[in-house]
Amino acid sequence: MAIGYAARWPGSPGKNAWMVAAVIILTAQGVVAQKVRVEEELEAYPTESVDLRCEFVDGGSLTKLTQVSWIWEPVDGQRDNIAVFHPLYGQSFPNMAFKDRVIFLHKELKIPSIRINNLRMSDAGRYTCEYATYPSGNEQGTTTLTMLAKPKNSARAVTVQAGSRSVAVARCEAADGKPAATIQWLSSVGGNHSTTVSNGSDGTVTVRSEYRLVPTAADNGREVICRVEQRTQDRPWTEVLRLSVEYPPTVTIEGYDNNWYVGRSDAVLFCQAKANPEPTTITWTTASGSLPDTVVVEDNKxxxxxxxxxxxxxxxxxxxxxxxxxxxxxxxxxxxxxEDPSSVGTVAGAVIGSLLALLLVVTLVVVLLTRSRRQQRRGFPSAGDSMAPGNGGSNGSDYGNKARLLFGGSGNAGKNGTGANNNGPVYTYREGCDATGTLTDKPNSFHHHLHHGPAGSRPAAHDILLCGELDEAERRKFNLDDSIEEEDERYNRFGGGGNILPPAYHAHRGHGGEAEMDVYLDDDMESQRDGSVISRTAIYV
Incomplete structure (x- = not known):
């Protein structure tokens, strides 16, 4: 393009030739500038090391390399030679700040790369690899070294007193970092923050931030979070801070239940206080000043x-x-x-016990009365009945609607079936059983079987029971279904001998003829000490 631009330039051929030569020179300089190869930018950390690479690209046999130098530019306008290499005179390090920290890696003019050890933050800047050549002159390439520093992060809560002015309650800092860090606050308290930045002499930056609010007692113990972000950190740094707000005590008294009765021994009051810092003293007093003798104080109790x-x-x-x-x-x-709850329980127990005892007595009385009435219904004589001939009755006397059949006595039967020792059977009944249901005289084979008396003197018991003409009330007296155990109990009650009447005999209707009844009565007879034989059962009719 430069060449074409010169061809259109008007003028003499001599002037055009001069323009062509100028373009060739500029092009040659551009080619020469590309002969020094370096890295454009590097990053490093303090105390570490970094390699600055440099290489001269072959420009042909006409170019002669005479010397190479490394020049440091910490700021614009300042150039310091820190390392020189000459094929004949060797290497030198004229800057004392880099002495013993800089070395040539290859000791070769074409590859004059250097290494800087134990880096400092102040080593940041531009480093130029410059060749002295013949006949071209100086050739160079520049690398920018950026020094990075991880910040020293810290955060803390500031103890403050509750009040009405906005004050800093927490501080967060990212010190000596490069590049500068950013600080954020995460909180639900509702305050605000302020941030300041300061530069260090070595190029580092310190960032400080304060969290501010108007503190109250309710803010004590609440949390705020400081968050620091910086290029050298893999992840954001965070710190949780618990606010410390001091305030005077607030007091409440607890434990009173409105039930302080005379004699109570477990009444307690608690003095609950909220304060920061913790209370130093807790004092109990009364309206009169001093506490009663029955009161004991222990801490807040x-x-x-x-x-x-x-x-x-x-x-x-x-x-x-x-x-x-x-x-x-x-x-x-x-x-x-x-009232003492224990005495109430005792009284209640006594009342319940008394009621249970009374219920037991009533139950026993009812059972006895029921049994007595049942015995009277089943044939035992009542107070108005005649029990024996000796009680105002006779062998043939009338018992009203009842007739009694007694088994017992000795083998010598007396007249009308009565024995001499009053143990003989006594028959009192209505005679016969006519068409109207009235008992009449009929032969008593039952009596004859037991006592060898004359046949036909008395009717048999089962004849009485089997009389079809008896009314229902009369027959019901003979159809008894009590158990044998019940009759045994009655028998034991009456003693089974002497002048006491034996228990009633249970005649069961419809269980066989007269012969079966005779066998049953034979088995039922029991010998007595006086020689008599008494049946264990009897019938009241």
């Missing part, structure tokens, strides 16, 4: 050993810390003594 009229008063609890004092009052009321 007031215990009443026995409630009486002396504690029917107003109690005051006062709490102090370095920021002030606070107090709370409570008026207690003593009421009459309540």
């Amino acid at each position: 007031l215990m009443v050993r026995k409630v009486d009229d002396a504690v029917n008063t107003t109690f005051t609890c006062e709490v102090k810390n370095k920021h002030g004092a606070s107090r709370q009052t409570l008026t207690t009321f003593v009421i009459e003594a309540l």
Whole structure:
């Protein structure tokens, strides 16, 4: 393009030739500038090392290399030669700040790369690899070295006193970092923050931030988070801070249940205080000043050993810390003594026991009365009945609607079936069983079988039972279904001998003829000491 631009230039041929020569020179300089190969930018950290590479690209046999130098430019306009290499005179390090920290890696003029050890933040800047050549002159390439530094992060809460002015309650800092860090605050408290930046002499940057708010007692213990981000960190750095707001005590009295009765021994009051810092003293007093003798104080607890009229008063609890004092009052009321719950239980137990005993007695009385009435219905004589001939009756006397059949006596039967020892059978009944259902005289084979008496003197018991003309009430007296055990009990009750009547005999209708009844009665007879034989059962009709 430069050549074409010169061809259109008007003028003499001599002038055109001069322009062509100028373009060739500029092109040659561009080619020469590309002969020094370096890295454009490098990053490093303090205390580490870095390699600055440089290489001269062959420009042909006409170019002669005479010397190479490394020049450091910390800021614009300042150039310091830090390393020189000459094929004949060797290497030198004229800058004392880099002496013993810089070395040539190859000791070769074409590859004059160097290494800087134990880097400092102040080593940042531009490093130029410059060749002295013949006949072209100086050739160079420049590398920019950036020094990085990880910041030293820290955060802390600031102890403040509750008040009405905005103050810093937390601080966060990212010191000596490069490049500069950024600080953020995460909080639900509702404050704000301010940030400052300061540069160090070695190129590092320190960033400080404060979190500010108007502190209250409610802010004590709340959390804020400091978050630091910087290029050298793999992830953001965070710190959780718990705010510390100091305030005077707030006091409440707890434990009173409105049930302080005379004689109570477990009455307790608690003085609860919230304060930062913790309370230094807790004091209990009453309206009169001093505490009653029945009261004991332990830390924040007031215990009443026995409630009486002396504690029917107003109690005051006062709490102090370095920021002030606070107090709370409570008026207690003593009421009459309540009934002892244990005595109430005893009385209740006694009442229940008495009721159970009374119920048992009533049950026994009902059972006895029921049994007595049942015995009377089943044939035992009542107070108005005649039990034997000796009681005003005779062998043939009338018992009303009842007739009694007694088994017993000796083998010598008396007249009309009565024995000499009063143990003989006594028959009292209506005679026969006519068409109207009235008993009449009929032969008594049953009696004859037992006592060898004359046949036909008395009707048999089962004849009486089998009389179809008896009315239902009469027959029901003979159809008894009580168990044998019940009859045994009755028998034992009456003794089974002497002049006491034996238990009633249970005649069961419809279980066989007269012969079966005779066999049953034979098995039922029992010999007595006086020689008589008495049946274990009897019938009342």
